[in-house]
Amino acid sequence: MDGAVLPIFLRLQGRAALLVGGDGEAGRKGGALLRAGVRLTIVSPTLEDAQLREAVADGEAVWRMEPFCPDHLEGMWLAVSVLSDVAINTQIFAAAVARNVLLNVVDQPQFCTFVWPAVVERLPVTVAIGTGGASPALAGYLRRQVEAWLPERIGLLAEWLALWRRRVPGGLSVRARFWRDVLDHGVAERFLAGDEEGANALLDKALAESQ
Numbered sequence: 001m002d003g004a005v006l007p008i009f010l011r012l013q014g015r016a017a018l019l020v021g022g023d024g025e026a027g028r029k030g031g032a033l034l035r036a037g038v039r040l041t042i043v044s045p046t047l048e049d050a051q052l053r054e055a056v057a058d059g060e061a062v063w064r065m066e067p068f069c070p071d072h073l074e075g076m077w078l079a080v081s082v083l084s085d086v087a088i089n090t091q092i093f094a095a096a097v098a099r100n101v102l103l104n105v106v107d108q109p110q111f112c113t114f115v116w117p118a119v120v121e122r123l124p125v126t127v128a129i130g131t132g133g134a135s136p137a138l139a140g141y142l143r144r145q146v147e148a149w150l151p152e153r154i155g156l157l158a159e160w161l162a163l164w165r166r167r168v169p170g171g172l173s174v175r176a177r178f179w180r181d182v183l184d185h186g187v188a189e190r191f192l193a194g195d196e197e198g199a200n201a202l203l204d205k206a207l208a209e210s211q
Helices: 026-035 050-057 086-098 136-149 154-165 172-184 187-192 196-209
Strands: 016-020 039-043 061-064 078-081 102-105 118-122 125-129
Touching: 016 026, 026 039, 026 050, 026 078, 039 050, 050 061, 078 086, 086 102, 118 136, 125 136, 125 154, 154 172, 154 187, 154 196, 172 187, 172 196, 187 196
Parallel strands: 016 039, 016 078, 039 061, 078 102
Antiparallel strands: 118 125
16 A cells, blocks of 8 residues: 555444455454444355354344445445455445545555554554555564563553543643653553552552642
């Protein structure tokens, strides 16, 4: 993919999304879209992935058992193609651009208007890694490195900090400085090590000293 990209996280709950293709990467891409809460439509003469077939059976996705046509993109917010056929992906790209629909085509970055990153999840913490479409293999390698390094309790830490966040007074710059100082002085390490009592004590002290 040519040009710079903007790394962002999208809230897709209730948005309409199209998945073109029913095998290969369809299960992984479709599963991720469903977890994001989209209203998923799958367009493919066949659907090989068992989990996607189950989602269709449960009413969580719609399967249109037919080849792609441009009208399938009407009303869609984003689309993903897992097809390898360049001619069809050229058609999908033209139709998506004409309708201002975000598009990702697996392993064909020339057709992508958004990049699908490699992801590490410790919910609610998500780490996304991209190479601008230059090397998905490198993104996958970096994902494995980050996954091995990232503490298992990092998601719990984020939820715990969210509870404390409401108690810190002041404007944005004051609160940002408070959290930078606190995190630089070991509170995260205490919590991640299982010493929640010690972490709470550190935050109590820091909060008292800031007032």
